[in-house]
Amino acid sequence: DAKTTQPNSMESNEEEPVHLPCNHSTISGTDYIHWYRQLPSQGPEYVIHGLTSNVNNRMASLAIAEDRKSSTLILHRATLRDAAVYYCILRGSGGGADGLTFGKGTHLIIQP
Amino acid sequence: EPEVTQTPSHQVTQMGQEVILRCVPISNHLYFYWYRQILGQKVEFLVSFYNNEISEKSEIFDDQFSVERPDGSNFTLKIRSTKLEDSAMYFCASSDSGLDNQPQHFGDGTRLSIL
Numbered sequence: 001d002a003k004t005t006q007p008n009s010m011e012s013n014e015e016e017p018v019h020l021p022c023n024h025s026t027i028s029g030t031d032y033i034h035w036y037r038q039l040p041s042q043g044p045e046y047v048i049h050g051l052t053s054n055v056n057n058r059m060a061s062l063a064i065a066e067d068r069k070s071s072t073l074i075l076h077r078a079t080l081r082d083a084a085v086y087y088c089i090l091r092g093s094g095g096g097a098d099g100l101t102f103g104k105g106t107h108l109i110i111q112p
Numbered sequence: 113e114p115e116v117t118q119t120p121s122h123q124v125t126q127m128g129q130e131v132i133l134r135c136v137p138i139s140n141h142l143y144f145y146w147y148r149q150i151l152g153q154k155v156e157f158l159v160s161f162y163n164n165e166i167s168e169k170s171e172i173f174d175d176q177f178s179v180e181r182p183d184g185s186n187f188t189l190k191i192r193s194t195k196l197e198d199s200a201m202y203f204c205a206s207s208d209s210g211l212d213n214q215p216q217h218f219g220d221g222t223r224l225s226i227l
Contacts, residue, residue, distance in 0.1 A: 032212045043116075043203045043218035044147075044155060051213070087155075091212040098168060099145060099157025100216060 004088045009107040012078050020073040020106055022088030027068050031092035035062065035073045036100070037084040044087065044102070047073065083110045114138045116219035118204050124225045125194050133189045133222045135204030144187045145205040145216060146179065148172070155203065161187065162210060191224075199226045 005023040012018045024033065034049040048055055048062045050071070055062040061074040075082055087105040091098065117136045125131045137144050146158040160167040161179050178190045187206075191198055201223050205216040 030212070034215070038155070041220075043205075043220045044216075046215035046217065049213060049215065098210070098212070099147070099160055099170065100155075101157065102147075102155040104154060 004090060004103055006086070006088055006103065006106045008104065009109065011109040011111060013111050014080060015077055018075040018078045018082070018108065020075075020086050020088075020108065021070065022072070023070045024088070024090055025069045027090060028092060031090040033062065033064060033068075033071050034089045034091055034100070035060070036087045036089060036102075037082075038087070038105070039081075039084045044100075047086070049091075078108075078110050080110050080112060083108055116204055116206055116217050118202075118219035118222050120222060121220070122223045122225070124227060127196055127226050128193050131191050131194055131224065133191075133202050133204075133224070135187045135189075135219060136185055137187055137204065137206030138208075138217055139185070141206035141208045141217070143167075143207045143210045143216075144179075144181070145207075146189045147203045147205065147218075148200040149203065149221075150197075150200045158189070160210075167210070194224075194226045196226050199224060 035047040036044040038044045048060050050062045063072045085105040085107050087102050089100050119134045144161045147155050149155045157170050159169040159173045176192045180188050201221040203218050203221045205218045207214050207216045
C-alpha cells in the first residue's frame with residue numbers, strides 16, 4: 001500500500017475551520033483517498049473519500065491536489081465533538097476485501 | 113442509521129482459554145472485517161470475510177484465530193488459546209461491497225483483557 005504522512009497532532013479553536021493535511025506522494029492512479037476518524041473509546045468512523053475531484057458531505061470537505069500527491073480534510077466549523085484522531089488512508093490495491101492500513105493519524109485537539 | 117454492534121463490550125479471560133467475540137454487521141452488507149488495536153498503538157487489520165470464506169488475512173491472523181458467520185446475522189472471531197499479548201480492543205467492520213470506493217463501518221469494539 002502507498003504510504004501517507006500526517007502531522008502527529010494539531011490544535012484548533014471551537015467554531016473555527018480546521019485543515020488537516022495528508023501527503024501521499026507515492027499514490028497510484030487508481031488509489032482512492034479515504035479519511036476516517038476515531039473518537040475516544042470508539043471505533044473508527046468513516047468521514048469522506050475521493051479520487052480526483054474535491055468532495056463535500058455533511059461531515060467535512062476533501063480537497064485533493066491536482067497532482068494527487070496530497071490532500072486536505074476540512075472541517076468547516078470545529079466542535080468539541082470533533083476532537084479525535086484523523087486517519088488518511090489510501091485504498092486501491094486491486095479491489096476485493098482489502099483491509100484498511102491505519103497509520104498513527106493526526107490527533108486533533110479542539111480548544112473551547 | 114444502521115450500525116455495527118459488538119458484544120460483549122469488555123471480556124476478561126484467563127490466559128490459555130478460548131474466547132469468542134461477536135459482531136452483528138449491518139444487515140445488507142456482504143463484506144466483514146476484524147481489526148485490533150493494542151492500547152496506545154495503531155489499528156491493525158486482522159482478516160476480511162466474504163461469501164463464507166476468508167478473503168484476506170494479515171500476519172497477525174495465525175492458526176490461533178478463526179472467523180465464522182454461523183447464521184445470517186452474526187460474525188464471530190475466535191481466539192483458541194489466548195495469550196497475554198492478545199489483550200487489545202477488537203473492532204468488527206462491514207461494507208456493502210469490497211470496492212475501493214466503499215467505506216467500512218465499524219463497531220465500537222470489544223475490550224479483551226487476558227489475565
